[in-house]
Amino acid sequence: MLTFFTDPYEDELLYGTISRYHYYIGNIDFKDTLREVFGKNSIIPSILLSSNLEYLSKQLGGRYYSDYFIKKHTIFPYYAPFLPIQRRNELVKKMKYGPGEGIYTQLGIVAGGLCKKEGIYYCPLCAKVEIQKYGEPYIHREHQLQGVLLCPHHGTTLKRYLIDKTNSSRIEFIRLDEEFLDLNISFRKKNKIYDNLYKISKAAYFLLKNDLFQFNKDVLAEKYKYILANKGFLTTSKRIRQKELYKAFVDFYGKEILEILESTIDVDNEYNWLKVISRNSKRTVHPIRHLLFIQFLVNDINEFFNVDEELYVPFGKGPWPCLNPVSDHYRKEIITDLEVTPDYKTRLPVGTFKCHCGFVYSRKGPDKNLENRYKIGRIKKFGHVWENKLRIYLQEGKYGLREVARLMKCDPKTIKKYDEKLGINYFNDTGSILNNSEKTSNMNKEIDIETYKKRIVETIKTNPHLSRTEIRSLCKKEYMYLYRHDKDWLYENLPKKKANYYTKNKKQFRVNWELRDLEILNKIKEQYNTLISCEDPVRITKSILGKNAGVLSMLEKKIDKLPKTKIFLNENLESVKEFQLRRCKKIIDKKFSQNEPVKLWEIQRIAGIRSRDFNNIKDKVIDYIERGIRH
Ligand SMILES: [Zn+2]
Ligand SMILES: [Zn+2]
Numbered sequence: 001m002l003t004f005f006t007d008p009y010e011d012e013l014l015y016g017t018i019s020r021y022h023y024y025i026g027n028i029d030f031k032d033t034l035r036e037v038f039g040k041n042s043i044i045p046s047i048l049l050s051s052n053l054e055y056l057s058k059q060l061g062g063r064y065y066s067d068y069f070i071k072k073h074t075i076f077p078y079y080a081p082f083l084p085i086q087r088r089n090e091l092v093k094k095m096k097y098g099p100g101e102g103i104y105t106q107l108g109i110v111a112g113g114l115c116k117k118e119g120i121y122y123c124p125l126c127a128k129v130e131i132q133k134y135g136e137p138y139i140h141r142e143h144q145l146q147g148v149l150l151c152p153h154h155g156t157t158l159k160r161y162l163i164d165k166t167n168s169s170r171i172e173f174i175r176l177d178e179e180f181l182d183l184n185i186s187f188r189k190k191n192k193i194y195d196n197l198y199k200i201s202k203a204a205y206f207l208l209k210n211d212l213f214q215f216n217k218d219v220l221a222e223k224y225k226y227i228l229a230n231k232g233f234l235t236t237s238k239r240i241r242q243k244e245l246y247k248a249f250v251d252f253y254g255k256e257i258l259e260i261l262e263s264t265i266d267v268d269n270e271y272n273w274l275k276v277i278s279r280n281s282k283r284t285v286h287p288i289r290h291l292l293f294i295q296f297l298v299n300d301i302n303e304f305f306n307v308d309e310e311l312y313v314p315f316g317k318g319p320w321p322c323l324n325p326v327s328d329h330y331r332k333e334i335i336t337d338l339e340v341t342p343d344y345k346t347r348l349p350v351g352t353f354k355c356h357c358g359f360v361y362s363r364k365g366p367d368k369n370l371e372n373r374y375k376i377g378r379i380k381k382f383g384h385v386w387e388n389k390l391r392i393y394l395q396e397g398k399y400g401l402r403e404v405a406r407l408m409k410c411d412p413k414t415i416k417k418y419d420e421k422l423g424i425n426y427f428n429d430t431g432s433i434l435n436n437s438e439k440t441s442n443m444n445k446e447i448d449i450e451t452y453k454k455r456i457v458e459t460i461k462t463n464p465h466l467s468r469t470e471i472r473s474l475c476k477k478e479y480m481y482l483y484r485h486d487k488d489w490l491y492e493n494l495p496k497k498k499a500n501y502y503t504k505n506k507k508q509f510r511v512n513w514e515l516r517d518l519e520i521l522n523k524i525k526e527q528y529n530t531l532i533s534c535e536d537p538v539r540i541t542k543s544i545l546g547k548n549a550g551v552l553s554m555l556e557k558k559i560d561k562l563p564k565t566k567i568f569l570n571e572n573l574e575s576v577k578e579f580q581l582r583r584c585k586k587i588i589d590k591k592f593s594q595n596e597p598v599k600l601w602e603i604q605r606i607a608g609i610r611s612r613d614f615n616n617i618k619d620k621v622i623d624y625i626e627r628g629i630r631h
Contacts, residue, residue: 001058001059001060001061002036002037002059002060004021004024004025005021005060005063006018006020006021006024008069008072008073009130009134009138011072011073011140011141011142011208012073012138012139012140012141013047013048013073013074013075013139013140013141013144014050014053014069014073014074015045015046015047015048015050015139015173016138016139016175016176017073017138018033018037018045018173019139019173019174019175020136020138020175021033021037022173022175023173023175030172030173033173036059037055037056037059038051038052038055038056038098039052039055039059040052043098043099043100044100045173046100046103046104047120047144047165048074048075048104048141048144049074049075049076049095049100049103049104049107050069050070050073050074050095050100051094051095051096051097051098051099051100051103052096052097052098052100053066053069053070053095053096054066054096054097055098056069057069057356062356065334065336065356066095066096066356067092067336067337067356068336070092070095070096071211071213071336073141074095074141075141075144075145075208076091076092076095077207077208077210077211077212078145078204078207078208078287079107079108079287080207080212080213081207081212081213081215081216081220081290081305082216082217082220082284082285082287082290083107083216083217083284084216084217084218084284085216085217085218085339087106088213088216090106091103091106091107108284108286113146113286114146114147114261114262114263114286114288114289115146115147115149115261115262115288116146117144117146118164118166119160119161119164119165119166120139120144120160120161120163120164120174120176121143121144121158121159121160121161122137122139122140122143122158122159122161122176122181123140123143123151123153123154123156123158123159124156124159124181124182124183124184124185125151125153125154125156125185126140126143126151126153126154127176127178127181127183128183131178136176136178137176137178137181138175138176139175139176141208142201142204142205142208143158145201145204145208145287146286146287146288147200147204147261147286147287147288147291148200148201148204148205149197149201149260150188150194150197150198150201151201152198152201152202152204152205153205155187155194155198156185156186156187157186157187157188159181159182161174161176161180161181162180163180192254192257193254193256193257193260196253196257197257197260199295200261200288200291200292200295203291203294203295203301204287204288204291206301206302206305207287207291207301210305211317211318211336212305213336213337213338214338214340215305217280217284218280220290221280223304224277224278224280224293224297225278225280227297227298228240228245228278228297231297233245233248233278240275240278240279242274242275242278243267245274245278246265246267246274248296249265249274249293249296250265252296253292253296258292261288261289261292263286263288263289263292271283273285273286273289274293277289277290277293278293302550303550303553306550306551314340314349314351314365314366314367314512315338315340315349315351315363315365315366315367315373316367316370316373316515316519317519318333318335318336318338319333319334319335319336320333320335320336320338320353320373321333321334321335321373321374322334322335322353322355322357322359323353323359323361323374323376324355324357324359324382324383324385324386325408325409326385326386326389326407326408326409327355327357327359327385327386329357331374334355334356335353335354335355337353337354337355338351338352338353338354339351339352339354340352340365343364346364348364348365348366349364349365349366350362350363350364350365350377351363351365352380355383357383357384357385357386358381358382358383358384358385358386358387359379359381359382359383359385359386360379360380360381360383361376361377361378361379361380362376362377362378362380363375363376363377363378364377366512366515367512367515368512368514368515369514369515370515370518377487377488378488379410382414382418386408387418387422389408390404390408390415390418390419390422391422391424393407393408394419394422394424394426394427395424395426397426401415401416401427411485415427416428448481449481449482449485449486452475452477452478452481452482453478453482453486453489453493455475455478456471456475456478456479456482456490456493456494457493459471459474459475460493460494460495466495467495468494468495471494471495513561513562516561516562517561517562517563517564517565518564520549520551520554520555520562520565521562521564521565521568523549523550523551524545524546524549524551524565524568524569525568526549527544527545527548527549528540528545528568528572530548531544531545531548537579537582537583537586539574539576539579540572540573540574540579541573541574542555542556542569542573545569555569576613577613577616577617580607580609580613580614580617581617581620581621583607583609584603584604584607584609584617584621584624585621585624587603587606587607588603588621588624588625588628589628592628598625598628600618600621600622600625603621
């Protein structure tokens with residue numbers, strides 16, 4: 001295990017983190033560093049995407065999970081939402097367990113790469129700030145993205161670092177050294193092209209910052225088609241009016257920006273990228289072109305990925321809790337790997353949650369409340385952490401079958417299965433008297449469960465109109481037993497729930513408004529807290545909260561479905577008058593805290609309020625001052 005590590009800065013490329021590690025730990029040979037962090041010295045460190053991350057994570061004692069590195073410190077999220085789900089999973093696996101070869105080709109960086117960048121890029125303004133703040137600059141992942149020519153934070157033109165792989169050893173670790181940086185800031189000419197490039201770089205950054213792993217190529221294709229239809233680009237037979245689309249698209253951007261981003265369109269080519277992207281053909285399309293297309297369609301990438309009813313995520317926002325009862329992180333929200341598939345029969349969404357401890361569970365959705373997040377539908381895999389714990393109990397040899405089952409929080413049948421699977425055969429050894437008695441009791445249990453099931457089935461048969469709850473009250477004992485031991489069977493066989501979350505209209509999943517209300521409320525509160533603590537007061541309005549939280553159109557169109565959010569807004573939005581008053585109060589507070597005299601005219605001047613308006617709030621201001629004096 002590594003006792004020292006350079007913790008990554010925000011959006012730092014993991015490669016850069018390791019370069020700093022190499023520098024600070026004082027290794028002379030790069031191979032020593034490679035061995036320490038990746039377990040072998042034969043790999044060539046990749047700048048943009050890393051591999052063998054699972055090893056690194058272990059070396060760090062689990063302080064960082066490999067998923068965390070992938071999502072927060074590589075450029076992978078730039079590509080992830082546009083890949084077919086299977087390819088994405090393969091790539092994640094490669095990054096976790098290596099080898100790293102082939103990752104670039106599979107992403108299409110080598111073959112279909114656009115606006116290729118050789119070398120390492122940085123923003124002089126970012127670097128300046130970081131030198132002041134941390135004493136060193138670092139390599140940002142957002143500055144390395146193909147097609148990102150400006151810093152998404154500052155709009156400055158990115159600069160190429162003096163040293164890169166073309167003029168140093170392939171396995172050398174390059175870090176940004178203040179000495180070799182050119183900190184002169186430059187901007188492109190401010191015009192439409194600049195605006196577009198800036199917007200694109202911000203959109204690219206959005207992809208890095210938001211966990212969009214619930215999207216993939218097919219989901220997006222559906223979404224594109226839906227919007228194209230709404231915009232009138234589909235014929236009645238659902239074909240795309242390619243000529244109109246082409247014209248509108250080129251009109252929207254102008255040819256020059258498309259040239260800069262190497263994305264011009266040959267209208268006669270059957271496989272020009274606009275046709276490929278709008279038809280969802282097998283080919284994948286570069287993220288920069290997706291970004292161009294998305295901003296053409298909706299103008300705001302935030303809205304495209306977030307405010308979308310059809311694609312609304314049925315299990316709420318991640319990370320999700322691990323429900324492995326014997327892990328040390330039980331119920332902690334650490335799972336980032338969720339796959340949503342429709343149920344074979346009902347088409348309801350089924351979520352499969354995979355944790356790093358090997359525990360995998362699934363649950364039918366959509367979640368109806370936050371409690372649902374802690375429910376297991378089916379355990380798909382117990383994983384190494386669970387198995388190791390069981391192994392210890394079995395080898396200790398001092399517990400009976402049921403005791404072990406209780407300790408492991410599962411049923412005895414599972415224990416026996418794993419006892420055999422792990423090759424310990426403690427309970428499967430017929431010679432032991434203890435085991436024999438356990439065995440009979442286990443057999444009794446099996447008889448019980450079948451009788452119980454039968455009883456429930458019969459009760460339902462004879463009372464076909466009873467609801468779930470009524471069946472439950474008729475067969476309390478059986479219900480509770482099955483609830484604990486075979487919930488899946490129970491739910492499959494009980495009458496269907498009355499509340500119907502799925503309708504047969506064209507929407508995939510209906511929105512779970514209760515959950516959504518909470519999510520939006522949280523986002524809004526977060527923005528509110530930021531705004532209210534701003535040094536320069538900003539008036540709290542619906543539009544600023546909504547815009548900053550990326551939910552404005554929700555607030556405008558669906559507020560009646562969001563009761564909690566609505567109440568919060570009613571209580572906290574400011575009229576002009578209220579805002580003026582708050583500004584005055586803030587100034588008064590400051591005067592008091594600095595023991596300065598408080599003069600009415602001065603308050604008015606600093607707050608910049610016209611006399612007519614000031615007269616309207618004067619009484620309240622005076623009142624506030626007097627209360628302050630009394631304290
Ligand atoms: Zn910058
Ligand atoms: Zn876990």
